[in-house]
Amino acid sequence: MPDILETYRVESAEQAAQLLHPLRGEILSRLTQPASATEVARELGEPPQRINYHMKALEKAGLVQRAGTRQIKNLVEVLYLAIARTYILSDTLGLGETERKRLRDQRSLTHLLHVSERIKSDTIRLLDYTDEGREIPSAALHTSVCLADETERKQFLEEYVELVRRLAAKYQRDEGTRYNLTLAAYPQPGKESD
Numbered sequence: 001m002p003d004i005l006e007t008y009r010v011e012s013a014e015q016a017a018q019l020l021h022p023l024r025g026e027i028l029s030r031l032t033q034p035a036s037a038t039e040v041a042r043e044l045g046e047p048p049q050r051i052n053y054h055m056k057a058l059e060k061a062g063l064v065q066r067a068g069t070r071q072i073k074n075l076v077e078v079l080y081l082a083i084a085r086t087y088i089l090s091d092t093l094g095l096g097e098t099e100r101k102r103l104r105d106q107r108s109l110t111h112l113l114h115v116s117e118r119i120k121s122d123t124i125r126l127l128d129y130t131d132e133g134r135e136i137p138s139a140a141l142h143t144s145v146c147l148a149d150e151t152e153r154k155q156f157l158e159e160y161v162e163l164v165r166r167l168a169a170k171y172q173r174d175e176g177t178r179y180n181l182t183l184a185a186y187p188q189p190g191k192e193s194d
Helices: 013-020 022-030 037-044 049-062 097-105 107-132 151-170
Strands: 005-010 064-072 074-081 082-088
Touching: 005 013, 005 107, 013 082, 022 037, 022 049, 037 049, 037 074, 049 064, 049 074, 082 107, 097 107, 097 151
Parallel strands: 005 082
Antiparallel strands: 064 074
16 A cells, blocks of 8 residues: 655645645545545435546546455455545645746755744644644744944844753753744844845
């Protein structure tokens, strides 16, 4: 049986369109275990031919995969499996080729975008624990600073990195609950040259 990812980042407009189609989204949610079009159709109260059509479109878009076959009397059923349990629409989906090229040329901005998508992915995965009634301890901080010039910016970043390094080292343990710590510094959009 093929593996299923925990989270998949949708980067193509074609995949996003498939995912956002109401019936196809519902089909994907039923395919966390291998199933045939007939089984999914029964669960959704739809004709098997209609579900089979949509499953093939999802397969063509790369959102479902074949997971084997099963013999039912004189019929061979194809079993399908979603490629992931959850899907996140990439923040780069709406970007044109020019913007994508500019983003590729800006490594720190690309990293910032990937970090933000990782936070979204982790947040969605943590939502599973809220179904169990567990409180999820988390924290977020957002603030801004004004820095006079390039020299002050470099000094601030050096001090910022050193303070966080010391704080993380103080609480570093081999055992216990591991927490992700993400900090970012970037110019406020529209204020880069102030």
